[in-house]
Amino acid sequence: MRNKKDISLEDKYLRRSESVFISGVQSLVRLPLIQKERDQERNLNTAGFISGYQGSPLGSYDLELFRAGKYLKDHEIIHRPGINEELAATSVWGSQQIDYRNRGTKDGIYGIWYGKGPGLDRSMDAIKHANAAGTSKYGGVLAVVGDDHGAKSSTIPHQSDHDLISAFVPYLYPSGIDDIISYGLLGFEMSRYSGCWIGMKIVTEVADSAKTYEINNEKKAIYIPSQDDLNEYREINRNISFYDSPRDLDFKLQRSKGLAAQVFGFKNNIDEVKWPNLNSKIGLITSGKSYNDVREALRWLDIDKEKAKGMGICLFKIGMPWPLEPNGIRSFCEGLDQVLVIEEKRELIEHQIKWQLYNWKENVRPVVTGKYDENGNFQLPPENDLPLTTIVEVVAKHLYAATKDNELLERLEWFKKRASKEQLNDAPLDRKIFFCSGCPHNLSTKVPESSTGLAGIGCHYMVVNMDRNTELFTQMGGEGTPWIGQSPFSKDKHVFANLGDGTYKHSGSLAIRACVDANVNITFKILYNDAVAMTGGQSIGTNFHPVDIAKQVLAEGVNKVVILTERMEDYKKVSTPKVDIFHRDHLQNIQKELRETLGVTILIYDQGCAAQKRRKRKRGLLDDPQRKILINPDVCEGCGDCSFQSNCVSIEPLDTSLGRKRTINQSNCNKDFSCLKGFCPSFISVDKESVKTLSIDNWEFDIPSPVYKFEEDITNIILTGVGGTGVLTISAILGTAAHIENKKSTTMDMTGLAQKGGAVWAYIKIYDQQKKPYSHKISPGMSDLLLGCDQVVATRKEIQEIISQERTYAVLNNNTLPISDFVTQGDIDLKEIEIENFIRNSTKEITANFNASDISVSLFGSSINTNMIMLGASYQCGLVPLEAKSIHSAIALNESGAENNLRAFEIGRLFIHDPDNPIFLKIKKDKPIGITLKELENRLENYSRGYFEDYKDLKEKILNMGAGKNHEKILKEHLRVCLIKDEYEVARLHLENTENLINDNFSKWSNLKFYLAPPIFSFLKDKKTNRPMKIAIPAYIALPIFHLLRKFTFLRGTFWDPFHRTKDRKVDLEHKRILERKLNEYCEKKSLSNILNIIEKSKKVKGFGEVKRNNFLIFKSLYSDSVIQTNKLNS
Secondary structure (H helix, E strand, C coil), rough: CCHHHHHHHHHHHHHHEEEEEEEEHHHHHHHHHHHHHHHHHHHCEEEEEEEECCCCCCHHHHHHHHHHHHHHHHHCCCCCCCHHHHHHHHHHHCCCCCCCCCCCCEEEEEEEEEEEHHHHCHHHHHHHHHHCCCCCCCCCCEEEEEEEECCCCCCCCCCCHHHHHHHHEECCCCCCCHHHHHHHHHHHHHHHHCCCCCCEEHHHHHEEECCCEHHHHHHCCCCCCCCCHHHHHCCCCHHHCCCHHHCCCCCCCCHHHHHHHHHHHCCCCEEEECCCCCCCCCEEEEEEEEEEHHHHHHCCCCHHHHHHHHHHEEEECCCEEEECCCCCCHHHHCCCEEEEEEECCCCCCHHHHHHHHHCCCCCCCCCEEEEEEECECCCCCCCCCCHHHHHHHHHHHHHHHHHHHHHHHHHHHHHHHHHHHHHHCCCCCCCCCCCCCCCCHHHHHHCCCCCCCCCCCCCCHHHCCCCEEEECCCCCCCCCCHHHHHHHHHCCCCCEEEEEEEHHHHHHHHHHHHHHHHHHCEEEEEEEEEHHHHHCCCCCCCCCCCHHHHHHHHHHHHCEEEEEEEEEHHHHCCCCEEEEEEEEHHHHHHHHHHHHCCCEEEEECCCCCCHHHHHHCCCCCCCCCCCEEECCCCCCCCHHHHHHCCCCCCCEEEEEEEEEEEEEECCCCCCCCCCCCCCCCEEEEEEEEEECCCCCCCCCCCCCCCCCCCCCCCEEEEEEEECCCHHHHHHHHHHHHHHHCCCCCEEECCHHHHCCEEEEEEEEEEECCCCCCCCCCCCCCCCCCEEEECHHHHHCHHHHHHCCCCCCCEEEEECCCCCCCHHHCCCCCCCCCHHHHHHCCCCCCEEECCCCCHHHHHHHCHHHHHHHHHHHHHHHHHCCCCCCHHHHHHHHCCCCCCCHHHHHHEEEHHHHHHHCCHHHHCCCCCCCCCCHHHHHHHHHHHHCHHHEEEEEEEHHHHCCCCCHHHHHHHHHHHHHHHHCCCHHHHHHHHHHHHHHHHHHHHHEEEEEEEECHHHHHHHCCCCCCCCCEEEEHHHHHHHHHHHHHCCCCCCCCCCCCCCCCCHHHHHHHHHHHHHHHHHHHHHHHHHHHHHHHHHHHHHHCCCCCCHHHHHHHHHHHHCCCCCCCCCCCCC
């Protein structure tokens, strides 16, 4: 076993022997480094040039290039991110032109262009021209295209194959990380030899995977064909030419360059026979990611190379799907009865095979099927991605038809039974993507009532699913321009259009120019968050301040520009003629003004990306406010107005015996503070100096090594969690630990838009050196461990497919983060019991189920270590086939947070070994705030003797009518309504509970403030909500007032009560009167169902001020006998 010193995080770029643990994207960074070294071995003085535009699944490629900047510089490789994909492609074209008039300082420049599928669409003109012109003799170009077949983080599934063909760009399709560098090296040499740009298709499952990579793969010799192999075209110069006519360029491209690519592919065996045709009956032909899936399907069917030989099965892997080299295909297919072509999306290889075999020897050519079976029915759907389960089933059907093997029939029956069972198991809840806590889009994407918004590309695209009158969307850079075609025929006279700052710089400025030319009434909301947030927070470049944007759009002819910001102080010294600047709270009023302005107007909303702020604060690059917001649960009514105003997922439910309240998750709060706009006096703030944690003197625990539960050579782990909570860290640590231990591993992270609080899961395989799983995905029902850091995600269909009652053990964190629907549906049932039972019925055993989040917060002051605790627990349960010291070494490699992560891992182990350890007994458990019926009755008696007498009378009637177990629920709601939270009561609750609340969270704190809207200042209106303004009142002012109010409680309800005649109190008293009258009426009728119904309706009358009044009006409309006009309640 290697010791810790043998492994470093830089191995992926520095090591040149043995193996490294590396991801798909990191392989693309390593590739040009290896190309440079191979050129040096040939005494070529070359350099590299890389340009493109970020986009999933290559969204993190430029970030990895920046991180590897030192190694790029040492290898004379320049990375210049493009302003968009088209201009980046043109820049790479330029790298091939250095030979023009002998101006170059290098023998050649090898270039890499990168972009996702839609970026290739945008770049077609540039790539067609560049490919026709050719590449330099010692340069060469790879066009790396990221394809998101399943639209996991795209607005539409895309397939780039046909674009590449249209540009006459031969392309390679790596099946996994092993192919990326070897194909990339082949691609550069093919490009030099043929004069073509060479495409390389990278799908999500390859880019987002990682594995133990054998470095010998990149040391294979590359054969450069002779010019004579091109026959009559051998004399034609295929490299870049500066003087050929367009017709000459096309001739060379069509006749010579494509042929050269085919010859190069054939000579280097890019298309490989994996299992030879030895009198076989059926051949399987596949390519790219589907090849690995087919191999995994065959493994699941218990078919290896030797068994396949006896069954008459052969297998062919296509490395270059276009142009398909014909000699290898014909040789493989000769004499077969049938060929099954497995490829994702629209058929491409299948059509070429049929074309190449059509006029061939009729007596030896097979029947070819693929997307359709022999009867013309779909069997491998062309839409979206191709699930492994579908491939397994289709391959099994065809092999059974050809071989009549009974084991295959049994497997097919297993599929049918499992599919039937899955149809009955709908997940109780779904974790949907949502804006991050504190995201500026939470507020900026709201439009005024009766207005309509148009969506665009970026994180703000998610608003189309948030019931905000924002509709439709366009391609990147087209934002707003559909209105040009709609406006002449629409009843609406104006729309808003969301446009991200990254998109504005990429191409969106042209959309504004188009709308100016069309003279339509539209307001572009340029959402300036200073980052390309969706793909990882890349910088949008320099010289790009909101003021610069304002000047540019004014020069383009827009009619009005307004900047809204959260930091007015940043604009004190900025001169902005013709530009108005306001605080972001003015959003709605400014939008109403702009929609009445004719022509094109611009609203620039300046607020930084919350996720990027968090990253910068963690690295010390941005000031981290010490202010922390808390909600006093005794004052909170649970109305949810704070969620409505902020749209923030850090506001979470707190279920108590008095109903659902609200609390703030301090671990993921990004300090936007917009929740303070909720009209509620329960909010307080302090400047925290240190978070309260449980003190542990000795972190060294005597924990025995676990007994490993499995005997399999490959352990399959499925890890589920929530985006942004460190799930992928666990995946990387397990992969690295296996590498340290001289085992092998593969991981594949399924993220997409999940970084926005959505569902994240990772497939992890750990295996011995002699084994080789192919697909990074786990086969149906074959997961050994369900590591459920989030239980909701564990119920998804994708997870249920791979777990089973026969095989899967589960380790669960039972403190599940609320789903995003809670933001808009505050009373939603989170179905915790149903979720646990759902998982229990889907697995062999729930080995451990505990509140890891609570342990993390109690010991480390944050929930960020929760997943590491879960890993430690899974390890101690005997479900992770690694040594503890290997995991320790992997954790220690990443110095940031390593100490706490090591401790968290051991704490997880300790919990499984000794759950009654004093550490866990000391930890505060998450218990509902409990208050008994008797305590409430005592509180009411002290509150108002008259109200208490009314309550006693009603209580007697409720008990006499036989309400059974329901009586406490009925009486508690009546008590809640009687215990009106007026100014006196709020003061009392704050005095009694605030200090305890703060001390439960922080060991040191200062600067306590209360956020209140005193009635005497009700004439001051909040610019955002148009309600009475809430004021931050320091404790040294608020607490004496609270004491005074408590002292004068005896004035409550009397002539001298200054609050008795307010409209809020009128609502409270009217609510009490209606409820009591109806309860008395229903008691007389002995109608328990009516009583229970009105109690449930009454519970919804909660909140303060306008919020409660609006809730009460709904209640009143159902139960009041004499309707009071709405304006009387609001006057």
